[in-house]
Amino acid sequence: MxxxxxxxxxxxxxxxxxxxxxxxxxxxxxxxxxxxxxxxxxxxxxxxNPEQLFAAGYSACFQGALGVVARQEGADVSGSTVTARVGIGKNDEGFGIIVEIEADIPNMDAAEARALIEKAHQVCPYSKATRGNINVTLR
Missing domain, CATH: 2.20.25.10 (N-terminal domain of TfIIb)
Structure with missing residues (x-):
């Protein structure tokens, strides 16, 4: 909404x-x-370039969303980092972008980290804005 x-x-x-x-x-x-x-x-x-600026904004926003989800879950994400890779290329309509979000969460097993990342992707305003519009891969 x-x-x-x-x-x-x-x-x-x-x-x-x-x-x-x-x-x-x-x-x-x-x-x-x-x-x-x-x-x-x-x-x-x-x-x-605009892709670098978008990557900077998306990574910062996603890191914030990860912190919100971690607090709700009682999880420790201290020392974590989020990297956004934004690619631009030609598509049927001219040009489009693709995004890969990579979160590094020390001292957390892969399954727990993946669950937090998926939840952060649901609450991050950038993720909400791009959902259904561009391919976003989570790692």
Whole structure:
């Protein structure tokens, strides 16, 4: 169920100048980066790119969701990390993305870690936003 405008707790605002080969900045000045296509896509690769920014946001959000689920379950995820790999490639409609989420949870057996990751995937706002739209693999 979509949230309503009255339920919004925070809104991030970023403006792009020049698309994939330009600059992106937030309205509060905390983020101001040069963006450029990666060399693999014919760009200079000198700036960051939208896929890196998406991977950064998704990994941070998923790590937060993992912490929420762990607290609910009484599990210890201290020292854990979440890595998001975002790929871009051609599909029938032009271009699309694919995501792989890898969580490393020390001192937890594989089955318990997998269960927590699956639960985090159900509550993570990025996972909810992408569900049914792109392929997301959990590891």
């Amino acid at each position: 979509p949230i309503q405008q009255s339920d919004v707790l925070y809104t991030a605002v970023a403006t792009a100048h020049g698309g994939r080969d330009g600059r992106v900045a937030t309205d509060d000045g905390r983020l101001d980066v040069i963006v450029s296509p990666p060399k693999e896509m014919g760009g200079s690769g000198t700036g960051t």
